[in-house]
Amino acid sequence: MHDRPVPARWLRWTLAALAAVIACVGFGITTASATLSLGPHEAEYSVDTDGLVVVDLGPLGTLEIDSPLPLGLGVDVTVKEIPADLSAVGASSTLDRLVGDLDGYLQFYDSPQVTIDAVTVALLGDAARRAGLALVGVVLVGWGVRVLLGEARRRQLSASLAPRTWQLTAGVVIVAFVGTTLVSADVDGPRQGRPASAVFEGTALEGARITGRLAGVIDTYGGQLVALYDENEAFYEAARADLGQAWNSWEIRHAVRTNLGEEPPDPVSGEDGEGIVSMLVVADLHCNTGMSTVIEEAVQRSGADVVLNAGDTTMNGTAVEKVCVDAFASAVGDVPMVVADGNHDSVITSQQEAAHGQTILDGGTVEVAGVRILGDRDALETRIGEGTAVARERTPGEQAADLAAAACEQDPDLLLVHTPVVGLPALDAGCVPLQVSGHTHQRFGPVQVGRGIRYVSASTAGAASGQPTVGPLRGTAEMTLLRFDTTTREWLDVQVIAVTPSGEATVYDRERMPVVVPPVGELEDAVPPFSPPDGDEQDEEPAPSGSPSLDGPVAP
Template sequence: MTERRTPPRWLRWTLVVTAAVVACVVYGVTTASAELNLGPHEAVYEVDTDGLVVTDLGPLGTLEIDSPLPLGLGVDVTVQEIPADLTAVDDASTLDKLVGDLDRYLQFYDSPQITFDAVTWALVASAARRTVGALVVVALAAWGVRLLLGPRRRDELSATLAPRTWQLTAGAVVVGVVGSTLVAGDVTPPRAGRPASEVFAGTALEGARITGRLASVVDTYGGQLLELYEENEAFYAAADDDLHDAWRAWEIRDAVRTNLGAASPVPEDAVTMLVVSDLHCNTGMSPLIRSTAELSGTDVMLNAGDTTMNGTAVEKACVDSFAAAVPDDVPMIVADGNHDSVLTSAQEAAHGQVVLDGSVVEASGVRILGDRDVLETRIGEGTTVARERTPAEQAAELAATACAEGDVDLLLVHTPVVGDPALESGCVPFQVSGHTHRRAGPVQVGQGIRYVSASTAGAASGQATVGPLRGTAEMTLLRFDPEDGRVLDVQVVSVNPAGQATVHDREPVPEVVPAVGQLEPTAAPEAAPVTPSPEASPVATPLELEDPPDGGSTQEPSPSPSPEGPLAP
């Protein structure tokens, strides 16, 4: 009998470890799962081996798409309820409610790739965690078996199995190949008589097959949804093109002004900051925000809050979309608003954005102080204090911090009046805020300048912000002189409901006129008269509003916005 040749010890261990790793990876990948959202719904995503992406909508049926994953892998999506804080309804007609629902789903269809990317990374992370966990279990089990066997028994087993290394390896490979073949053979092909729905032709869901009662729903209302999707895509694509044209026209106009000596010289190291505010999940504006940032050479982006509508987990797609609008290497500084939440802040921080928390941060040489709003507004539920202090206490703390730091260049808050004590103290030269959905300023308040940004979502009273604009959307460019430590000018970029973009000329920021007998900053006051109503979203007290350029709205913000509408400022 021919004596079996025993492979070297290192090779045997390599084969054992490789087999264990492969088995654990297969386990990790095929059992990966994630809890994210699908449109306004919460949803559970689970990897399986049927070669299909199947969205289970319960008694309504399923939506099936051929899986793009290799090796027969697919994904099962179990759609769950819409979170309770998104289900508030009014006394509108059934058709009005349907249109409202279509608007919410439009957020998903407007930028489905955002959701797809989030799901992909979540499943990859889940697979990695499960793989590592399985490896730990295998390693602990092997160590336990080693201890139980003892040295003598281990030597006996090694002497018996080592000469059969190649046979055992071949057997493991055969089992793996057969198992893979069975998995691939178990892939369910598209069922006969179930054609792809024509509604999804030309969209990210092209080729989807519908089952059950959902099929009739899609046949009935799918055309409406597709029309909304196409209308939304066309509107913002045309608006973005118009924005580029408007910017080129403004550059020519500005060059002429400069050659004629009508434009004031600006330091070469001036910092350009782009202000957005009250985005309220209107992801259609994301491409225009990015275009403005790139065309202007923005160095810092400032978000004055209300990125979402209700601060829920399913609005992560909104945060993701706006994060994608930030150019590489440009910092985003955020002061979250009353329609955001702690969860929103965490989602923004995950994208590398700097979420203000009451301390001073520095971006491109600009020292910025700010904090997220202490109030939280939920549609249909009103406004409550969500932190340990009141708005008045927060205002006093910001003023005290500004005076203690001594060199704050800009205050970024959501609600304008929260920054008034800091401006009155003279310890903050310039404040940026939002909340009112109306532009105001720049105007002197106390010993500083206050600027209130209009809504970048074009938020209009009683109107949803998803879909084509219902009101004029605005962004603002600020230029900051790092040597003098002051904001030089403001420039408004607007898009009206017709999709027409306007790049307004720069307007110089007025010089601060010191109070009589007061040339130095005063100490921060102990408290500020900030008393927003707990029954409705806080808004600024009546502001001295500038006439917006080119016929923009001059309406003052209402002191008592209705909680019945889609958005409370």
């Protein structure tokens, strides 16, 4: 009888380590979980092996769809904030609550890939963490067993098992293969009496099966949601196409006027290679993720070097509004974004934005693309469901004084804040040449205020008073392109980009930035150097009810 060949020691250890890693990775993947958002709710996502994606809404029922994951892997989604017992909640009030959450569901349905990507990254991260901890546990257990066995016993076991290395390896592979096959084969197909909902035919949820009271809700309101989604998609895709055409028309108009000498040529770059920096201003997005595609078009067509976000990216600054932050971050791509969060945002919002690499202003000056930008998060925070605003760490008056002091010390090129009135002391002192803000939902300026220029951006979400921002526009949405010469340290011009509720886009001509002329009168005596491009009522100072004083309430 021939002796079995004994594999080299390094090969045996390599096979043992590989088996341990595979087992730990399998454990990590099949037990991964994460807490993220699903529409207007927080939800717990966990990986399982039933081959289904199951959204559990408690006593309302479940939504099931075949999982796209391999090897029979599925995901269970447990939605929070659903009452455990509906006996105390009437059917009508339950349905009313769901209808009230329609905007939140539409935001999710409008950008499902954003949520899917976020969930995928979170689950993979948790799986890696669990696999790492499991591997550490295996190593520690192995080391403990090694110590307990002692050297003599280890040699005896090694002499006995080493000749059987290949048989043991084959056995592990067969067990793993059989286990995977059994898991995959155990996947439930569509169950009897649970047909796919016809509401989702032709959508990303085609084939979904509904159970419980939720089935009636979906049958009643699902068609409305799908119709709203289709209307929303069609509107913003058409608006994006119209913006592209409007930009082409402006480029032709600009070229003709330049050739005729009606407009001066663009300034040339300085000897150091720095030249003109284009900055696209957005403000008061208020979770209107439909505008993401239009913003993306504006960024690409304008060649913006930086995007300035003047705040109120979300409605309430909650964790579940991460889908909104993610959608806007995806729209700007690799273009740097500088953010001055607003009263409807929160520390959570700032953290979500920072996770995308966005620069969050926090009372100091940063330099982006050669432009020195000073700013801060809004001093007020709107309380969810209360409609009131309270001071964070400082009052608006204290924040205004701090920003004025910082401006006079740090010599910024731009002050970016959410609420216009907060920048008044810095402008009065002449320590900042330009302030950009939002908050009022109405465009105003650029106009000389104090010894500087103030520009208030309208809402990029087309936000209208008392109207939701989800769905086709209810008001005119605007963005503004600012240009700055890094050689002369001068602001050159402003250019308004607007999309009306009818979906018509307009790219207005550039308007020269006004030059500060001393002596400067008081705020109420300042006169805009030119009328806004659309010539409507927005060329007037926003109504006092928006921000009557530095320490007053916040209306929008």
